[in-house]
Amino acid sequence: MATITVTKISRVNPATNSSHDTTNSLVLPLTFFDLRWVKFHPTERVIFYKLDKDNSSRESFHSLILPKLELSLSAVLRHYLPLAGRLRWDPQDTKPHILVLPNDSVKLIVAESDADFSIISGKGLRPETEIRSLVPEFPVACDSPSVLALQVTLFPNQGFCIGVAAHHSVMDGKTVVRFIKSWAHLCNHETMSLPENLTPFLDRTVINVPASLDAKILEILLYFSEEKEDVRSLKLPPMEKISPEVVRITLELTPENIEKLRERAKKESTRSQLHLSTFVVANAYLWTCLVKTRGGEVDRPVRFMYAADFRNRLDQPVPETYFGNCVFPLGCYGYKAGVFMGEDGFVNSVEIISDSVKGIASNNIEALCELYVDGTKRVKPGTQSGSVAGSNRFGLYTADFGWGKPVNSEIVSIDRNEAFSMSERRDGPGGVEIGLCLKKCEMDLFISLFKNGLDN
Template identity: 20%
Template sequence: MAAPPTPLVSKVTRREPVLITPSEPTPHELKPLSDIDDQDGLRVQIPIICFYSYDPAMQRRDPVKVIKEALAKTLVFFYPLAGRLREGPKRKLLVECTGEGVLFIEADADATLEQFGHALYPPIPCLEDLLFDVPGSGGMINCPLLLIQVTRLKCGGIVFALRLNHTMSDATGLNQFLSAMCEMVQGAHTPSIQPVWERHILMARNPPQVTCSHHEYDQLDDTADNVPLTMKTHRSFFFGPADISAIRGLAPPHLRHCSTFDVLTAFLWRCRTIALQPNPNDEMRIIVIVNARNRFNPPLPRGYYGNCTGYSVAMASAGEISRNSLGFTLGLVRKAKANVTEEYMRSVADLMVIKGRPWYTMVRSYLVSDVTRAMFAEMNFGWGKPKFAGPAKGNVASFQILYRNKNGEDGILVTLCLPTPAMERFEKELDSTFKEQSNGGGNAISPLSSL
């Protein structure tokens, strides 16, 4: 995979950040978050970015004006996002719906989309220019819940970047909000899917009772995992249909029908474990982020835009993962996903209350998030579909993102962050696996050369 070109943006002119408020009056009320929303692991900011090409049909429309107006209209329906978080007793988070608004930055860059070349994948070059961290805006309490920057490129293209307080929404909920904004751009007066708050559905029971195993919240101590980010390498890998078919061929026949996510995740967990070179007896973990909306009976309301994800874990020793075939890790990934039930989610909410809303453990863990169904690639603000849309970086979670590579081939982009020596070994493991498949008569293309 070729390295991205350097210094793409030498100058960005930013206007002073402004607050965009709902275009109509909204209720002033206090709304508690759910006990899934306010766990420590979600008290973070998540960056999303979308790149759009120049569209002659939109030549006379200013993207900043268009998006500002759509945002103000959308906030009428998603008005809690214009409020501020407060913290109550026992660290309980609540939203005070003040209508203060979300932060918005207007910017112009001296770059064209073409200058980014094929570097439109995480880690996004010049992210700090395309999504400016307004001083004092990135906290949890009493801070804007959403920051948006729209950057005009000198070619006529635009960059839409967003930073969301994760306690408010997961990827599905954020997609719902952005889809509503796109509908407003196209002339809608109300979202086609009405937003639903109802965070009480995911509140802890009274009394709380942990009924399931939740190894994702085990309190583990392992200093070997505390490698500074400066000593890690962040890369993206593209897997096209031929690559995924080759990986699927490594699975036993009775598991080859499994989803692309299951097969790819199991394969990468094995390669990653081998690359890290842990002690064979070390317990390694896969944490699969599962959208649990449809695991409830009845399912959560369609417009529910809060967090409804389970962080389900499967475990095995490094030796077992390395020695066994793909079928071994594939079975573990499928079991982890199946563990997320309605009772599991209620048990998580109860655990949060009992144990003080702990962070999920990342010790010897591979955390994977599938955002291929979040439909960021469909976000059309009038400039057509984006050239890239999705998470701007993947330092903690490994994201699987819909992506079209330089050859016009549709597939899955996977972000990965590893200590630099381990990343080098990971690439060698990946390359050797695909070479073996090709020598065996397959037609796989190494993901290392696909971006």
């Protein structure tokens, strides 16, 4: 087991911004799209960077690399000011808000690991407890939690990684990745200015949905709350300790794999109007493998969840660089495991997810919210709930802080439920990279199903 030693804990303040009067506070209300995630565990991610011989010593790291990271972090927080704040829910308010006070800051932990960097940053099987130690612990028992925590870990003479823990009600995956890419840009170019495609859009009035939907989502929060008596509590559900039996792997579906699966779906389905995007095909395949891995009774209930981006799906489009959440959870509810466990499991999964994705275009946000609330209330105890985090369109592998692009990136927070992560592949166009955490005995079966299904 690798040893992690904390060498420094600091608070990084946003650089002075003449457009924001530092004697005043900033209040940013949560929107409809933020509210679903108020009781959700933080989004956690780790990005690995290999260093060359000249830069990887302790001396070089602490005298050159760390000061650059800290300086550029302060600079990027000037643009992403809400990340220095905290969540608050005052008695007179109908919903929470982000509050940034003068001198607010972000906690940055600096640590050192004696792990083998090539293994822990690789794609093979790794103990999840070692990956989890690379992201900072997030305060779950706090009624006014901070919204971001960071950890930089050095692997002497090998490389370093950046661990990010962000409150999901403040940023969706696209915003988290844009923040990382913005930080990398300022560090690499030693500037204080961001290009337009990385500059966050902070105006909340662009989220134009009926106000009545806020109440619907706040009502459903009770289903995710440990504190039924205090609906306004911002404490997160307690996080279970990760079993030492849990391992992580990173797999790939190449463009050739995706095309092969697409052709298989066309051949096996009796329907002609399927939506066969990479997202649909990859998720259908992974979900089928996951249900088969669990095995058990064919009548047991299962559901698959994903978050759809609504930046281009509202009546008034939302800017791509919008800061916050503009995703909403959608689900495939009411199915039994047997639908996915037979020879036709993959094509059934393709048809179900295809119908769900096509349904986004034919339903407005009110109807989709109703479907989500109703589906959530009908979930039976013991349901196998699978989900996907991330996207193959975020472009995180372009985040170069000045020492080359990442060698790997992992969404750590998938280790708490049956979720897999999805991103673009590092070393080639098209296809997807998939992260997954399971107990070792389950993982062996999953890998076997995954590889055999592609070979056959």
